[in-house]
Amino acid sequence: MWLLGVLTSLDLKTLLVFFFVFLLIADFLKNRKAATFPPGPFGLPFIGNLMSVDGKHPHIYFSKLAEKYGNVFSVRFGSETSVFVTSYKMVKEALVTQAENFVDRPFSSMATRFYHGPTNGLFMSNGEKWKKQRRFALSTLRTFGLGKNTMEQCIREEIRHLQEEIESEKGQLFTPTGLFNNAVSNIVCQLVMGKRFHYNDHDFHVMIKYLSEVLRLEGTVWGLIYDAFPSLMKHLPGPHNNMFKYFDNLRDFLDLEIKMHKKDLDRNNPRDYIDSFLIEMEKHENSDLGFTEANLAYCSLDLFLAGTETTSTTLMWALVYLIKHPDVQVKVQQEIDRVIGQNRLPSMADRPNLPYTDAVIHEIQRIGNVIPLNGLRIAAKDTTLGGYFIPKGTSLMPMLTSVLFDKNEWETPDTFNPGHFLDADGKFVKKEAFLPFSAGKRVCLGEGLARMELFLFLVGLLQKFSFSVPEGVELSTEGITGTTRVPHPYKVYARVR
Ligand code: HEM
Known part of the structure; x- marks a missing residue:
């Protein structure tokens, strides 16, 4: 009664000031962190550090924070504070040593709206549902990888189509992005829906455009x-x-594709992921x-989203670095000529005999650093990391840029150097800190x-063509950053060898 009396005697302006101060104090109290919580930059009330993030290259902004605050630091976005983990050693500690603590993904409003629920699909699901779906997807990949119509065979056939398309450019300048996207996407299409699309197919083009726009937009500051x-x-535009x-x-x-699969499903002879899933649904x-038709569409979509742009963007970076380092391009071609020749299509059995190509x-x-951040994780229970206390429910970003450019792991982290993966005798050497696919239980599926795609497509391309740009053109290595880091658009010459 007393408080109500005081409030009704105040004018509107004073009331608003009162309300604002109340919100400020509430925000401060809610976001107060213990002294043992990872340090980080000062965040403004309500929005935290949202406005400080470099919208163009968020991973560079976060790398600079690591230099200032150390390998475990925190950043506040709105009312959520995430912990960033950097360096090979610390990322490995979080994802491998403490695998059980950081296996799940945190709730995301964006993902919940995408998947019409918080735990659908392969990428964002958690718990038993994720385990079962991941295991099922892996076993399907294995089935179609080993069976009659192997993925290796699909890729080798796709190389032929890709080579033909590039040859039809007749040595003129062309943009390879679309062709690489088509080729790589066709491999996921074969896996998921048992068919490939012609490179001129309109629906296929639209699908690929939507895939890359979704990935680009979700990784931006939006x-x-x-x-x-x-x-x-x-509610905002x-x-x-x-x-x-x-x-x-x-x-x-995908719903349409699933409908068509249901019409001519042969339970004894599954052709692809959709058929296998439909059969599994009956059990x-x-x-x-998660064995429902809706989730089949979401899991299939995840295979497309995760498997198309990542791989084709890596091929785009490959051309950038091979054109910038023509000596490396020639050396790879010489090795391919020596081991495979120019007519036989490459196979995975050739890889051990091509150590230089493998290293490149x-x-x-x-250096392409196609996924500069990583998938977010959440702490399943209270734990410690790098000497800091991480309370249950904290979001964790194990940043891959910090691993692939870790000064303690790479001789020349900022320079293109195939020697990182070769010993003194020119033999291929594995590197522990090579984690572009992340690590631990949620490592790229x-x-x-x-x-396999990167090896076969690249060997198939360099076996047939030499790539270059017009005199005086300098390809940029800066990249455009969304969820993936894509090279700036460019055009190349492909000279038939
Ligand atoms: C060069 C190509 C690729 C790169 C660099 C890449 C990288 C990654 C990374 C960094 C993650 C996050 C892992 C984590 O949260 O720790 C991931 C997850 C995933 N990737 Fe890939 N990926 C590539 C290709 C593919 C392909 C071809 C497919 C399938 C067709 C695929 C399917 C997935 C799926 C389903 C997940 C989610 C796994 C889970 O949450 O359990 N990726 N990938």
């Missing part, structure tokens, strides 16, 4: 802002709305493990397939 203020952003629209369009595309009618591919993946 993604961060959406996750920080979902109730507000839902902006590019973030497009990513939801595109995601729903992709889902419609799980009453379970809660690894170095391209390292498609790592084996991606490595």
Whole structure:
């Protein structure tokens, strides 16, 4: 009664000031951290450090914070504070040594709107549902990797199509992005829906455009802002709305494909991931493990989202570095000529005999840094990391840039140097800190397939063509950063060898 009396006697201005001070104090109290919590930059009330993040290259901003605050530090986005983990040793400690503590993904409003629920698909699901779906996807990959119509065979056939398309450019300048996207996407198409698309197919082009736009937009600052203020952003105009629209369009595309698969499903002869999933669904009618038609669409979409742009972007970086280092390009071609020749298609059995080529591919993946941040994780229980206390429920970002450019692990971290993966006798050497696919229980599910694609496609390309740019053109290595880091658009000559 007393407080009500005081409040009603105040004018509107004073009331607003009172309310604002109240919000400030509440914000301060809610976001106060213990002295043992990882340090980080001072954040403004309500928005934290959102406005300080370099929207163009967030990973560079976070790398600078690591120099200032150490390998475990914190950054506040809206009302959420995330812990960033950097350096090979600390990332390994979080993802491998403390694997059980950091296996799950945190809740994300953006993902919940994408997947129409918090734990659908392969990338964002958690617990038993994630375990079961991951295991099922891996075993399907294995089945179609080893069976009659092996993934290796699919890739070798796709090389032919890619080579033909490049040859049809007749040595003129062309942009390789679309062709690489088509080729790589066709491999996921074969895996998921048992078919490939012609490079001129309109629907295929639209699908690929939506895939790369969703990935680009969710990795920009719009993604961060959406996750920080979902109730507000839902009603505001902006590019973030497009990513939801595109995601729903992709889902419609897959729903149609699933419908067609159901029509001519042969239970004794599954052709692909969709068939295998439909068959598996019959065993799980009453379970809660995600074997539903809706989740089939989301898991398939995740395979496309995670498996297309990552791989084709790596091929794009490969051309950038091979053109910038023509001596390396020639050396790879000489090795291929010696071991395979120019007519026989490459196979995975050739890899051990091509150590220099293998080292170059690894170095391209390292310096290309296609996923500069990583998938977010959440602490399942109170724990400590690098001497700091990490309370249960804290979001954790084990940053891959910090591993692939770790000064303690790489001789010349900022320079393209295939020697990072070669010993004194020119033999290929594995490097522990080579983690472009991350590590631990949630390590990239498609790592084996991606490595096979990168090897076969690159060897197939360099076997047939020499790549260059016009005199005086300098390709940029800066990149455009979203969820993936993509090279600035460029055009190349492909001279038939
Ligand atoms: C060069 C190519 C690729 C790179 C650099 C890459 C990298 C990554 C990274 C860094 C993660 C996050 C792991 C984590 O949170 O710790 C991831 C997850 C994932 N990747 Fe890849 N990836 C590539 C290709 C592929 C391919 C070809 C597929 C499948 C067709 C695929 C499917 C997935 C899936 C489903 C996940 C989620 C795994 C989970 O949460 O359990 N990726 N990938």
